[in-house]
Amino acid sequence: MYEKYVKILKDHTLKITSPRLEILKYLDEHHTHPNVEEIYSTLKKKYPSLSRTTVYNSLEILKKNRIVQSLTISGSELRYDIDERLHHHFICTHCGAILDISISCPNMDKTIQGGHRVEEVQGYFKGVCKKCQTKEKGMNNNG
Amino acid sequence: MYEKYVKILKDHTLKITSPRLEILKYLDEHHTHPNVEEIYSTLKKKYPSLSRTTVYNSLEILKKNRIVQSLTISGSELRYDIDERLHHHFICTHCGAILDISISCPNMDKTIQGGHRVEEVQGYFKGVCKKCQTKEKGMNNNG
DNA sequence: TTCTATTTTGTAATAATTACAATTTAGTTT
DNA sequence: AAACTAAATTGTAATTATTACAAAATAGAA
Ligand SMILES: [Mn+2]
Ligand SMILES: [Mn+2]
Ligand SMILES: [Zn+2]
Ligand SMILES: [Zn+2]
Numbered sequence: 001m002y003e004k005y006v007k008i009l010k011d012h013t014l015k016i017t018s019p020r021l022e023i024l025k026y027l028d029e030h031h032t033h034p035n036v037e038e039i040y041s042t043l044k045k046k047y048p049s050l051s052r053t054t055v056y057n058s059l060e061i062l063k064k065n066r067i068v069q070s071l072t073i074s075g076s077e078l079r080y081d082i083d084e085r086l087h088h089h090f091i092c093t094h095c096g097a098i099l100d101i102s103i104s105c106p107n108m109d110k111t112i113q114g115g116h117r118v119e120e121v122q123g124y125f126k127g128v129c130k131k132c133q134t135k136e137k138g139m140n141n142n143g
Numbered sequence: 144m145y146e147k148y149v150k151i152l153k154d155h156t157l158k159i160t161s162p163r164l165e166i167l168k169y170l171d172e173h174h175t176h177p178n179v180e181e182i183y184s185t186l187k188k189k190y191p192s193l194s195r196t197t198v199y200n201s202l203e204i205l206k207k208n209r210i211v212q213s214l215t216i217s218g219s220e221l222r223y224d225i226d227e228r229l230h231h232h233f234i235c236t237h238c239g240a241i242l243d244i245s246i247s248c249p250n251m252d253k254t255i256q257g258g259h260r261v262e263e264v265q266g267y268f269k270g271v272c273k274k275c276q277t278k279e280k281g282m283n284n285n286g
Numbered sequence: 287t288t289c290t291a292t293t294t295t296g297t298a299a300t301a302a303t304t305a306c307a308a309t310t311t312a313g314t315t316t
Numbered sequence: 317a318a319a320c321t322a323a324a325t326t327g328t329a330a331t332t333a334t335t336a337c338a339a340a341a342t343a344g345a346a
Contacts (some may be wrong), residue, residue, distance in 0.1 A: 015343055017293065036333080051295040056334070058293090072267070075215035076303080084227050086338060088250070101256050105248065107231070113244050113268050116233050117276060120269035123250065130258040136282070158312055160324065180300080194326040199303070201324090219334080220302060 003076070004028075012065045019054045020062070022047055027068060027082035033098040035077045073098060073124045086121055092129035101125060147171075155208045162197045163205070165190055170211060170225035175239040176232070178220045216241060216267045229264055235272035242266060 005024040009016050022043050027034070038074075040055045059080055062068045071079040073091045079098055086108050088101035111118050128136070148167040165186050170177070183198045194262050202223055205211040214222040216234045222241055229251050231244035244266075254261050271279070 017343075019294070024260070045298070049295075053296075053335085054294050061293095070218070072215045072218035073265075075213070075221055078218055088256075090261070091257055092259070099257065100260070103250055103256065105250055107246055107248055107266065110268075113231075113233055113246065114242065115273040116235070116242070116268070116270055117272075118233070118268045118270040119236070120267075122216075122265075122267040124263075124265040124267070124271070125253075125256050125259070125261045126263035126265070127259055127261040129260075134261060158323070160312075162325070192326075196304085197325050204324095267342075 003040075008067055012067065014061065014065065017058075018047065019043075019050060019058050022050075023055065023058050024037050024067070024082065027080060031083070031100075033071060033079040033081050035074075035079050036079075039080070069120075071098065071122065073122070075132075088123035088125065090125040090127070090129065092132055093126060094132040097129055097131075098131065104135075141143070149227070153211065157204065157208065160177060160201075161190065162186075162193060162201050165193070166198065166201050167225065168212070170223060174224075174243075176214060176222040176224050178217075178222050180220075182223070200219070212263075213258040214241065214265065214267075216265070216269075231266035231268065233268040233270070233272065235275055238268060240272055240274075242272065247250050 002021045002025065005021045005028070006016050008024060014020065015020055022131065023039060026039055026043060032038075036052070036055050036059065040052050043055070043114065044050050059070070059078075063070055063080075066084055067082070069080060069081050069084045071089060073079060073089055074096075075111075083100075088103055088105065090099045090101050091097070092099075105123060107113075108121055108123075110121070145164045145168065148164045150224060151167060152163055157163065165167070166182060169182055169186060175181075179195070179198050179202065182202075183193065184193050185195070186192075186198070187193050202211065202221075206213055206223075208225055210225070212224050212227045214224060216222060216232055217239075226243075231246055233242045233269070234240070234246050235242075248266060251264055251266075266281055276285065
């Protein structure tokens with residue numbers, strides 16, 4: 001059940017703890033780029049002793065070890081992604097959903113830009129998602 | 144002195160007010176991608192009645208009118224840029240500086256990605272800036 | 287089993303942003 | 317030029333996300 005996540009932690013010589021395993025499992029099963037609150041409130045139900053601070057601490061350590069990546073796309077809160085590979089994201093300003101965008105980008109692999117050492121690259125698109133556009137059109141027929 | 148900013152506001156049929164003119168002037172003279180606090184605390188000195196809320200409100204309206212753009216690059220606060228053209232940014236995790244990156248990108252102009260309507264594109268690089276790397280090297284010679 | 291550095295936990299503090307109502311004012315109308 | 321009004325400004329309070337911190341618990345080593 002948790003062997004997969006135990007292995008990830010061991011490979012990074014991190015201690016195996018319940019919060020870390022639960023958080024990894026949650027992210028692995030929910031590729032919705034959740035924020036801390038979503039992760040915390042969901043896990044809190046099955047694991048009542050969990051502390052919000054632990055979720056912050058754990059995600060911080062997972063990020064430092066490049067097991068997860070954090071997205072600053074929303075502007076108000078960090079969103080987390082267990083897929084640490086470099087890929088683009090789209091955020092819908094209407095429903096808030098954050099979606100993966102699969103496009104190739106020549107600037108992704110750069111380790112230097114303008115003489116600066118690059119350690120992280122983020123490509124963000126913001127707008128209205130396909131689903132919300134459909135809803136918008138449907139709405140217009142009701143008035 | 145302020146004619147340039149008056150024209151910008153008029154062109155967008157926005158009311159000409161002191162806070163708006165001051166904020167525009169500040170952004171025009173400081174291409175450092177400042178946050179609200181920087182703008183507020185600087186302008187407050189010359190314009191003591193200025194309210195922090197007004198800075199938030201004004202930037203919001205300028206953004207809606209595409210006169211400025213906001214960057215979510217830092218993850219803890221919005222940064223503002225009077226250059227509303229699409230360009231990439233680099234943030235130094237050491238000194239916090241946000242710098243413009245001039246590169247061409249084939250994904251910049253897309254108005255649709257994965258079926259979603261794109262209204263904003265942001266390309267972020269994060270790492271250690273040229274200046275901070277020089278400082279790092281210098282530091283090593285002192286131990 | 288004991289030990290200890292690390293992690294977890296809960297609470298308090300901080301920082302950024304938003305909500306809101308009262309006051310002021312830019313631009314229009316008279 | 318005075319009156320009007322919708323919009324903008326202001327100050328304060330509330331909210332939200334995150335960080336600081338110290339005590340308790342515990343994973344993994346000895
Ligand atoms: Mn993703
Ligand atoms: Mn810029
Ligand atoms: Zn949507
Ligand atoms: Zn730097």
